[in-house]
Amino acid sequence: MATPEPADNGAENNDAHPASALHSAVTAVDAVLAAQHRAVLAAATADNTRRAYRSAVNHYLAWGGVLPADEAAIIRYLLTYAPTLNPRTLALRLTALSQWHVHLGFPNPASTPTVRKTLTGIARTHGRPKKRAKALPIEDLERIVVQLVSAGTLKATRDNALLQIGFFGGLRRSELVAIEVGHIGWTPEGIEIMLPRSKTDQLGEGIIKAIPYSDGPCCPAAALRAWLDAADIMAGPVFRSISKWGTVASAALGVGSVNTILEDCATLVKLDYVLDLSSHSLRRGMATSAHRAGADFRDIKKQGGWRHDGTVHGYIEEASRFEDNAAGSLLRKRVKPA
Structure with missing residues (x-):
């Protein structure tokens, strides 16, 4: 009697293809949703604020800082610019660095009590009146x-x-x-x-x-x-x-x-x-x-x-x-x- 031929594995291979296609489709959908999520997260912040934050982060990097940062680097950065930058400007840059860490899921060295107290001390030492535009009567x-x-x-x-x-x-x-x-x-x-x-x-x-x-x-x-x-x-x-x-x-x-x-x-x-x-x-x-x-x-x-x-x-x-x-x-x- 002839020995039966092994069952054709084509069915198994065919079964695998839909699963692979489904996985690819899910991955594509996830990528689209991830892009949409990034877009709505960006929309949650005003354009002017986002530009200010981007400029602040770039200023920190140009100084020589690295991201993610640690508390010591943040304090050195603040002390370096304390004599020349308005404390309100430093506060904005600190907020931008804080947002960068929070948004990307890193520990936030910009919000530690020591860093905040350092900024308060800088404001008291180097604070100056805010320049306001004169009203046009x-x-x-x-x-x-x-x-x-x-x-x-x-x-x-x-x-x-x-x-x-x-x-x-x-x-x-x-x-x-x-x-x-x-x-x-x-x-x-x-x-x-x-x-x-x-x-x-x-x-x-x-x-x-x-x-x-x-x-x-x-x-x-x-x-x-x-x-x-x-x-x-x-x-x-x-x-x-x-x-x-x-x-x-x-x-x-x-x-x-x-x-x-x-x-x-x-x-x-x-x-x-x-x-x-x-x-x-x-x-x-x-x-x-x-x-x-x-x-x-x-x-x-x-x-x-x-x-x-x-x-x-x-x-x-x-x-x-x-x-x-x-x-x-x-x-x-x-x-x-x-």
């Missing part, structure tokens, strides 16, 4: 507006619209340059600008800034319409660069351009505090000028989009230093002897 903005309107150039028309919208909208520079034509609504009372995302709206729920019409020296809505018409902008970014030949770009201005435009315009009208100005001067100026004009605290906070009451109270205090002043109350009642 509405009176000086009006001087700038008059000068720009009289110039009548395309650039002056753009700068006039940008400064007025930034000031009366209480906008951050990132919000200002991100405005697109589709974000603007024209109403009988004024304009409404929809901010798809801002520092205090990281989830993208949208914030509406309303700016009324005015018959005074400043009218942001009229200035904006004049710019859009002059530049023939129908869609896309509102504020754009202009070449020396008068060609309007298709892309939005960079955030750094806001500082430059404000400084150039302040120089044009010979303000004596140009070096103290930055884009934040527009927001501060709106808050302090609105308080002097009798605006309600809640309305000032809402227009500027500030999250914390303390920030707005600081601006109000700045605006009323000589009004709510105990020394002034005494001095105004004193009369020189005849």
